[in-house]
Amino acid sequence: MVIEMNQETATLGKETPDEPVIGRIKGKTMIECNDVSFSYDNGKTNTLDHISLDIPEKQVTAFIGPSGCGKSTFLRCFNRMNDLIDSARITSGSINIMGQDIHAPEVDVIELRKQVGMVFQKYNPFPKSIYENVSYGPRIQGVRDKKELDAIVERSLKGAALWDEVKDRLNSSAFGLSGGQQQRLCIARAIAVQPHVILMDEPCSALDPIATAKVEELIMELREKYTIVIVTHSMQQASRISDNTAFFYLGKLIEYDTTKTLFSTPSQKQTEDYISGRFG
Amino acid sequence: MSKTTVNGEAKAFRKKGGFNILGKGLQDLIRYFFGGNAMVAIVVLVLISAFLAKEAFFFFPRHLEELRAYRETGQEYVGYMDAELKAHRKITSQVTQAYNLQIREAAGDELALLEVAQELKGIIRSAAEDEGRALKAAEEKAGVLEFVGGEALEVALADVAAKRSAYNEALQKAGEGVFLDNLERSEVKPSAEDFAKVKRSVVRTLSGEESPWLTELEASISAKQAAAAAKYGEFGEAVESLVAAQSPLENLWSELRTITAENRSAVEKAQTAPRRKKALEDGARLTDDPTKKAEMLARAAAVDLSAPNPEAMTEAVYAKRDEHQAIRKQLFAETESLLKSIPQKVASKQSNEILDDLPKVAEKFEKQFAHLGKQAAAWSHQDKIGMWHSVTTFFLGTEWVTNSSWNDVYGLMPLFSGSCMIALIAIFIAVPFSVASAIYVNQIAGPREQNLIKPTIEFIQAIPSIVLGFFGIVVLGDFLRDVSQWEVLSWIPGFPMQERLNALNAGLLLAFMSIPTIFTLAEDALNNVPKAYRDASLALGSTRLQTILKVIVPTALSGIVAAVLLGFGRIIGETMVVLLVAGNKIAMPEFSEGLGILTQPTHTMTGIIAQETGEVEQGSLHWRALFMVGMVLFTISLVLNSIAQQVLKRYGNKS
Numbered sequence: 001m002v003i004e005m006n007q008e009t010a011t012l013g014k015e016t017p018d019e020p021v022i023g024r025i026k027g028k029t030m031i032e033c034n035d036v037s038f039s040y041d042n043g044k045t046n047t048l049d050h051i052s053l054d055i056p057e058k059q060v061t062a063f064i065g066p067s068g069c070g071k072s073t074f075l076r077c078f079n080r081m082n083d084l085i086d087s088a089r090i091t092s093g094s095i096n097i098m099g100q101d102i103h104a105p106e107v108d109v110i111e112l113r114k115q116v117g118m119v120f121q122k123y124n125p126f127p128k129s130i131y132e133n134v135s136y137g138p139r140i141q142g143v144r145d146k147k148e149l150d151a152i153v154e155r156s157l158k159g160a161a162l163w164d165e166v167k168d169r170l171n172s173s174a175f176g177l178s179g180g181q182q183q184r185l186c187i188a189r190a191i192a193v194q195p196h197v198i199l200m201d202e203p204c205s206a207l208d209p210i211a212t213a214k215v216e217e218l219i220m221e222l223r224e225k226y227t228i229v230i231v232t233h234s235m236q237q238a239s240r241i242s243d244n245t246a247f248f249y250l251g252k253l254i255e256y257d258t259t260k261t262l263f264s265t266p267s268q269k270q271t272e273d274y275i276s277g278r279f280g
Numbered sequence: 281m282s283k284t285t286v287n288g289e290a291k292a293f294r295k296k297g298g299f300n301i302l303g304k305g306l307q308d309l310i311r312y313f314f315g316g317n318a319m320v321a322i323v324v325l326v327l328i329s330a331f332l333a334k335e336a337f338f339f340f341p342r343h344l345e346e347l348r349a350y351r352e353t354g355q356e357y358v359g360y361m362d363a364e365l366k367a368h369r370k371i372t373s374q375v376t377q378a379y380n381l382q383i384r385e386a387a388g389d390e391l392a393l394l395e396v397a398q399e400l401k402g403i404i405r406s407a408a409e410d411e412g413r414a415l416k417a418a419e420e421k422a423g424v425l426e427f428v429g430g431e432a433l434e435v436a437l438a439d440v441a442a443k444r445s446a447y448n449e450a451l452q453k454a455g456e457g458v459f460l461d462n463l464e465r466s467e468v469k470p471s472a473e474d475f476a477k478v479k480r481s482v483v484r485t486l487s488g489e490e491s492p493w494l495t496e497l498e499a500s501i502s503a504k505q506a507a508a509a510a511k512y513g514e515f516g517e518a519v520e521s522l523v524a525a526q527s528p529l530e531n532l533w534s535e536l537r538t539i540t541a542e543n544r545s546a547v548e549k550a551q552t553a554p555r556r557k558k559a560l561e562d563g564a565r566l567t568d569d570p571t572k573k574a575e576m577l578a579r580a581a582a583v584d585l586s587a588p589n590p591e592a593m594t595e596a597v598y599a600k601r602d603e604h605q606a607i608r609k610q611l612f613a614e615t616e617s618l619l620k621s622i623p624q625k626v627a628s629k630q631s632n633e634i635l636d637d638l639p640k641v642a643e644k645f646e647k648q649f650a651h652l653g654k655q656a657a658a659w660s661h662q663d664k665i666g667m668w669h670s671v672t673t674f675f676l677g678t679e680w681v682t683n684s685s686w687n688d689v690y691g692l693m694p695l696f697s698g699s700c701m702i703a704l705i706a707i708f709i710a711v712p713f714s715v716a717s718a719i720y721v722n723q724i725a726g727p728r729e730q731n732l733i734k735p736t737i738e739f740i741q742a743i744p745s746i747v748l749g750f751f752g753i754v755v756l757g758d759f760l761r762d763v764s765q766w767e768v769l770s771w772i773p774g775f776p777m778q779e780r781l782n783a784l785n786a787g788l789l790l791a792f793m794s795i796p797t798i799f800t801l802a803e804d805a806l807n808n809v810p811k812a813y814r815d816a817s818l819a820l821g822s823t824r825l826q827t828i829l830k831v832i833v834p835t836a837l838s839g840i841v842a843a844v845l846l847g848f849g850r851i852i853g854e855t856m857v858v859l860l861v862a863g864n865k866i867a868m869p870e871f872s873e874g875l876g877i878l879t880q881p882t883h884t885m886t887g888i889i890a891q892e893t894g895e896v897e898q899g900s901l902h903w904r905a906l907f908m909v910g911m912v913l914f915t916i917s918l919v920l921n922s923i924a925q926q927v928l929k930r931y932g933n934k935s
Contacts, residue, residue, distance in 0.1 A: 126816065
């Protein structure tokens with residue numbers, strides 16, 4: 001699908017955006033966003049402006065765009081992390097994950113977050129041991145059996161390609177790991193609760209190139225099992241690892257297409273300018 | 281080509297003229313000013329510590345001298361006798377109590393009724409007070425007129441009759457107005473029938489009539505008590521003999537006590553002799569009057585500088601030692617046989633409780649008595665006392681007695697235990713409140729609540745401690761005592777309380793005072809937990825509560841522990857409240873009462889300094905003892921603070 005938006009009419013306060021154009025993205029829809037607007041100040045100004053897009057299952061979808069364009073905000077809407085901020089709310093539209101409107105009153109946000117995991121920009125393991133970090137999620141969900149927890153920890157660390165590096169020191173502090181290892185530990189922690197979707201908010205921005213390569217490799221592997229949405233500043237990264245890419249600018253979705261198409265033949269002038277480095 | 285240098289602008293980076301003293305510019309002076317201020321603070325702290333240490337540590341040699349004097353005057357030996365007497369009195373008082381209770385309880389129910397009658401008398405009389413006064417006035421008037429006679433007397437007598445009937449009416453009415461519930465002081469509530477009977481007779485007695493029922497009651501009570509005394513005649517005799525058995529020991533004790541006390545004052549006089557001599561000599565030097573000068577010099581020469589001879593002082597003690605041993609042996613034997621003649625079971629339940637306890641008390645007495653006997657037998661005034669003894673008797677001593685005409689004792693333990701007890705009560709109460717409010721304010725409350733709660737709690741710090749102490753005396757003390765008398769709370773150890781001013785009262789106020797300290801520091805610690813931890817935990821699908829309990833509080837734990845330690849330091853150093861509210865009773869807590877010690881009055885290290893420093897002679901042993909107490913407080917604070925800092929450093933947030 002490609003959304004074509006008239007920049008000028010939108011800034012003039014156009015109520016409904018243009019209908020999405022049937023595009024080249026294939027696959028079952030995991031996350032379905034219809035006309036989503038979002039505001040940090042109770043609707044006075046919209047940080048996200050009428051965004052509609054569908055994210056397909058078991059693919060990597062990248063959000064790119066200059067700083068402050070709202071891509072991280074949009075990502076945080078998917079597991080309702082924005083609920084933590086007072087006066088921040090969705091002002092129009094709906095987000096459906098697996099067919100369920102996540103803002104519906106019957107939705108339990110705790111359950112939602114178990115299904116939609118998140119990895120943050122700055123790696124943030126808890127000040128606990130490696131084992132405790134990974135087992136934290138299952139434990140708060142009520143898993144008490146030591147054997148089961150051991151199995152989950154091993155599976156998750158293997159899933160995050162970290163097992164071989166840490167299996168001999170599971171009980172030492174997570175802070176003893178390198179930055180890249182800590183970030184992979186955070187990914188292991190996220191997949192320990194077996195979510196359907198993993199949101200990644202610039203997961204490599206605090207890492208060096210070698211660690212970045214490892215995390216990217218991991219993301220490619222995780223695609224087999226999980227739907228991944230990744231926000232990134234690096235266009236190279238987006239083109240390397242993602243199947244689809246959405247380009248945001250000033251709170252609006254400018255273009256959304258398969259990565260290949262978007263980077264080779266962007267349909268919008270702004271997209272072309274951005275990916276060729278003329279602004280941003 | 282000639283070499284050229286740019287030199288025209290070189291002035292630009294040369295030192296400018298302007299402000300300059302001794303080659304130091306303004307910047308240097310500003311630096312010295314700030315550095316100097318920081319330095320002054322450190323120097324003052326060092327000076328204070330050095331002064332405190334100097335004054336305090338000279339305590340031990342002086343204390344040693346005092347302990348030696350206690351031994352060499354023979355006072356120590358008398359002390360053993362004193363302890364023997366005390367031990368014996370303890371057992372005597374138990375037995376006496378058991379006996380008295382039994383005799384009293386023989387007329388138990390009737391005695392209770394009599395008490396009710398007495399209380400009723402008071403209530404009814406005060407209800408008819410006005411009428412009673414009028415009657416009295418009328419009677420007096422009639423009494424005066426009796427000598428005059430005639431019509432006036434008749435009028436007066438009629439008035440008396442009218443007043444009497446009015447009074448009787450008022451009494452009747454007051455009697456009707458009293459119900460069972462009005463009885464406050466009597467512990468026993470009589471049945472409604474008995475109550476009516478008592479009321480009737482009370483009204484009758486008050487209105488001047490005979491009340492046969494009440495008279496009978498009184499007679500019956502004394503008869504029953506007499507019967508009980510007869511029945512337990514042997515018991516009564518045993519009690520009497522037990523009390524009487526003490527007197528030989530008491531007499532000897534009193535005799536030796538007088539002698540040794542005189543010895544002590546002689547020693548004290550000798551201790552001050554050089555100072556007195558010097559003062560007289562100085563005075564002689566300064567005066568111009570030759571006769572005065574001569575007189576002063578003569579007096580100075582007459583000052584006896586020789587120390588009293590220990591051999592001479594203790595002569596009397598040694599002379600009486602054999603007699604003492606004989607007396608105490610006899611007392612011991614008598615006590616043993618008398619205790620055997622005391623019945624093991626009597627009718628009264630309360631007495632039985634005491635009697636059941638008696639074997640244990642007797643055993644303790646025997647042990648203590650035997651030990652004292654051994655000490656007394658082995659005693660010699662020549663035994664050396666080392667410096668170590670001076671130190672341990674101060675730190676481990678269980679008595680603090682000052683301004684005594686007999687012997688001053690400086691033992692830290694009663695004060696130390698009082699301080700610790702109050703501080704522990706306070707910390708146990710303050711920690712849950714302040715940590716929970718810190719968690720609430722930092723993690724759960726919205727901005728509006730934060731803006732209300734935080735300044736309010738921090739405001740507590742601004743309340744002067746004297747105001748809180750006053751509140752403790754006037755309001756909290758009475759309130760606590762009233763609450764402690766509720767039946768439902770009687771299971772709590774120490775309830776109902778005997779005293780208004782006690783450790784619990786002080787502990788509660790100190791808890792209140794320390795809440796802002798602990799709250800603020802704990803809140804800071806929670807605030808220092810990176811928000812990323814919270815986000816990560818929530819994103820994993822944990823609830824807010826799980827996040828707080830499993831991630832945020834454990835991460836901030838070191839800070840919270842440090843906060844509690846600093847709060848403890850604040851509590852143990854607090855003076856005014858404990859001085860006013862803790863009850864100021866210098867004694868070891870009675871640990872036999874278990875947790876009941878919490879409601880006992882006590883004294884503290886800070887309180888004793890505040891209370892006694894004003895009235896001691898500078899440089900005296902007492903003065904130095906107070907400095908030593910101050911030193912202990914100083915050390916406790918220092919240790920607590922450094923532990924708190926270590927905790928923060930070692931276990932603090934590393935990320």
